[in-house]
Amino acid sequence: MEAAVRIAQLRTEIERHNYRYYVQDDPGIPDAEYDKLFRELQTLEAQHPELVSADSPTQRVGSKPLKSFAEVPHRTPMLSLNNAFSDEEVRVFDTRIREALGIPEVEYAVEPKFDGLAVTLGYRDGVFVQGATRGDGSTGEDVTENLRTVRAIPLRLNEAIKDVEVRGEVLMLKADFIKLNDVQRARGEKEFANPRNAAAGSLRQLDSRITANRRLSFFAYGIGLCDGVALPGRHDREMDLLRHWGVPVARQCRVVRGLDGLLGFYREIGALRAALPFDIDGVVYKVNDIAQQRQLGFVSRAPRFAIAHKFPAEEVMTTLLGIEVQVGRTGALTPVARLAPVFVGGVTVTNATLHNEDEIRRKDVRIGDAVIVRRAGDVIPEVARVALEHRPADVREFVMPITCPVCGSHISRQEDEAAWRCTGGLFCPAQRKQALLHFASRRAMNIEGLGDKLVEQLVDTHIVNTPADLYKLRLLKLIALERMGEKSALNLLAAIELSKHTTLARFIYALGIRNVGESTAKDLAQHFGSLDNLLVADADALQQVRDVGPVVAQSMADFLAEAHNREVIQQLREAGVYWAEHQPQPATSLPFSGKIFVLTGTLAVLTRDEAKEKLEALGAKVSGSVSKKTDYVVAGAEAGSKLDKAHELGVAVLDEAEFMNMVGQVSVA
Numbered sequence: 001m002e003a004a005v006r007i008a009q010l011r012t013e014i015e016r017h018n019y020r021y022y023v024q025d026d027p028g029i030p031d032a033e034y035d036k037l038f039r040e041l042q043t044l045e046a047q048h049p050e051l052v053s054a055d056s057p058t059q060r061v062g063s064k065p066l067k068s069f070a071e072v073p074h075r076t077p078m079l080s081l082n083n084a085f086s087d088e089e090v091r092v093f094d095t096r097i098r099e100a101l102g103i104p105e106v107e108y109a110v111e112p113k114f115d116g117l118a119v120t121l122g123y124r125d126g127v128f129v130q131g132a133t134r135g136d137g138s139t140g141e142d143v144t145e146n147l148r149t150v151r152a153i154p155l156r157l158n159e160a161i162k163d164v165e166v167r168g169e170v171l172m173l174k175a176d177f178i179k180l181n182d183v184q185r186a187r188g189e190k191e192f193a194n195p196r197n198a199a200a201g202s203l204r205q206l207d208s209r210i211t212a213n214r215r216l217s218f219f220a221y222g223i224g225l226c227d228g229v230a231l232p233g234r235h236d237r238e239m240d241l242l243r244h245w246g247v248p249v250a251r252q253c254r255v256v257r258g259l260d261g262l263l264g265f266y267r268e269i270g271a272l273r274a275a276l277p278f279d280i281d282g283v284v285y286k287v288n289d290i291a292q293q294r295q296l297g298f299v300s301r302a303p304r305f306a307i308a309h310k311f312p313a314e315e316v317m318t319t320l321l322g323i324e325v326q327v328g329r330t331g332a333l334t335p336v337a338r339l340a341p342v343f344v345g346g347v348t349v350t351n352a353t354l355h356n357e358d359e360i361r362r363k364d365v366r367i368g369d370a371v372i373v374r375r376a377g378d379v380i381p382e383v384a385r386v387a388l389e390h391r392p393a394d395v396r397e398f399v400m401p402i403t404c405p406v407c408g409s410h411i412s413r414q415e416d417e418a419a420w421r422c423t424g425g426l427f428c429p430a431q432r433k434q435a436l437l438h439f440a441s442r443r444a445m446n447i448e449g450l451g452d453k454l455v456e457q458l459v460d461t462h463i464v465n466t467p468a469d470l471y472k473l474r475l476l477k478l479i480a481l482e483r484m485g486e487k488s489a490l491n492l493l494a495a496i497e498l499s500k501h502t503t504l505a506r507f508i509y510a511l512g513i514r515n516v517g518e519s520t521a522k523d524l525a526q527h528f529g530s531l532d533n534l535l536v537a538d539a540d541a542l543q544q545v546r547d548v549g550p551v552v553a554q555s556m557a558d559f560l561a562e563a564h565n566r567e568v569i570q571q572l573r574e575a576g577v578y579w580a581e582h583q584p585q586p587a588t589s590l591p592f593s594g595k596i597f598v599l600t601g602t603l604a605v606l607t608r609d610e611a612k613e614k615l616e617a618l619g620a621k622v623s624g625s626v627s628k629k630t631d632y633v634v635a636g637a638e639a640g641s642k643l644d645k646a647h648e649l650g651v652a653v654l655d656e657a658e659f660m661n662m663v664g665q666v667s668v669a
């Protein structure tokens with residue numbers, strides 16, 4: 001047989017087995033047979049290199065390691081879902097939707113809520129070109145090479161769609177998780193706590209050859225942007241379309257009507273849960289009709305037309321051995337329960353939060369008690385309540401310390417706050433350690449390899465006192481530390497070096513200013529354009545920034561009032577930390593200078609004011625009425641007469657997705 005023909009046959013057959021294994025949960029052949037087909041294809045391709053193509057299954061083997069993941073702005077934001085924990089909350093959801101739509105019964109698409117990691121897959125002309133994690137919803141990490149190794153993800157769609165984003169979840173099947181842990185154990189390597197962690201750890205490998213050796217799976221749950229084909233206007237049909245393109249869609253997806261339909265599905269899937277080949281943490285309900293979805297729109301980061309109905313958190317009983325007080329990055333004192341180890345929600349738990357002193361009193365928790373520990377999904381385990389009927393006679397009351405248990409500083413509690421705080425600031429080693437960990441964290445300066453054990457040693461030995469000291473670390477100092485070989489030390493130094501090139505937003509976030517989270521840091525960076533502008537901004541100037549109010553302004557002022565903080569910033573810059581500063585551009589050179597826009601209807605992601613602000617920042621004029629001079633009309637849901645007028649005058653009309661595309665990256669908090 002001619003090689004080209006056999007190669008084509010093998011490729012089809014291998015992908016068919018992939019589909020059976022990952023989508024139909026019905027491996028057609030044993031692993032050894034599969035490997036045989038795979039090796040035959042590899043051999044043939046090696047003999048005929050001209051026949052190798054990027055979408056061949058043999059290309060799913062990973063490529064050379066990356067230094068770091070690049071950032072990818074999402075062209076349409078990746079949103080999250082609101083949760084319901086009871087039938088009652090679902091009833092309220094359904095009532096709200098019926099009332100908003102003015103109809104007696106709603107048709108819903110219902111799906112499992114996959115317990116994995118959200119990703120977006122970009123296809124151009126039907127070929128997989130880019131994949132990214134969700135990140136903060138507006139920017140994710142480029143994990144294309146890793147996703148290419150996931151056999152459940154088609155490298156080519158059955159149709160050459162011009163431009164489409166497939167949204168879904170990467171996960172590890174339970175069976176593959178068990179096999180992976182067997183291998184890890186046999187090799188004396190770390191086992192994973194649950195399939196979700198295993199999937200996350202495998203997807204976030206800089207070396208995609210490692211990902212290739214971990215069997216990951218994928219299920220789609222939606223379409224982001226789509227250009228080149230008209231979408232069918234119903235969620236279930238979109239899912240059919242995905243199936244038709246060869247994208248895995250879970251078999252359990254269905255259409256139901258009304259509240260009874262929703263709750264029926266919840267119970268049905270609940271009963272099936274243990275037997276499913278993958279972990280789920282609930283079900284998702286979505287209004288099926290896309291026009292109705294648009295009409296309902298979004299509240300901040302979540303759609304109004306969908307909700308996740310979560311399974312109850314798992315609860316188990318164990319013994320409270322003691323209560324320790326931890327000091328966090330901002331000095332908050334958190335009592336933490338030390339527990340007799342117990343398996344709950346897929347992991348062994350030895351610590352659980354008790355939140356604060358008031359909670360301990362309210363729940364009447366005493367040391368030595370039998371306590372009920374609860375853990376839902378990836379949430380930190382908590383002590384839910386005391387099993388009073390099991391209370392031993394010799395329990396002890398917990399006493400909150402009167403000074404910081406780490407540095408001995410005075411502690412204080414503000415009237416409106418539940419937490420006591422250590423007033424020691426960066427004098428307190430606990431706060432210093434947490435500040436360093438935050439500084440180095442993935443979304444801040446992203447210094448890989450700087451974990452808590454190492455920070456602990458660096459702070460305790462006074463080698464590192466401030467973030468700036470990280471940039472003064474030298475090899476000899478590092479290898480003198482416990483458990484630090486030359487290779488890890490060199491890797492760490494390389495990671496520190498790499499972190500010097502950052503963005504202003506990351507830098508601001510890394511400083512760990514109270515109340516300045518990632519999205520505020522982004523807004524500040526965008527608004528001020530340079531660090532120097534930010535450093536001289538007074539409270540009024542700060543409050544000009546979107547979402548910045550008196551609280552953030554005060555936190556900024558407090559932070560900058562400390563000479564020490566300014567000094568650290570200066571030292572970091574001297575150490576060579578840098579980013580590109582974009583000065584405000586003169587009005588005439590802006591991309592939309594001279595263009596006139598009209599906004600109409602309800603936009604889903606931005607408010608009308610935000611859209612206006614965005615356009616004006618890009619140089620456009622936003623007008624209230626449509627005329628021949630109008631360049632674009634942006635039409636949201638329920639657009640009315642202005643849209644008609646635009647059609648009448650032949651003015652270009654953009655829907656929200658096209659508009660977002662045009663104005664570039666959207667920021668979703």
Ligand code: IVH
Binds near residue numbers: 081114118284303
């Ligand atoms: S839809 C606009 N459907 O849950 C809504 N999400 O809490 C976008 N997830 O980030 C999400 N299964 O990672 C949707 N069947 C499903 C899902 C699902 C799991 C995850 C997803 C998302 C998170 C939201």
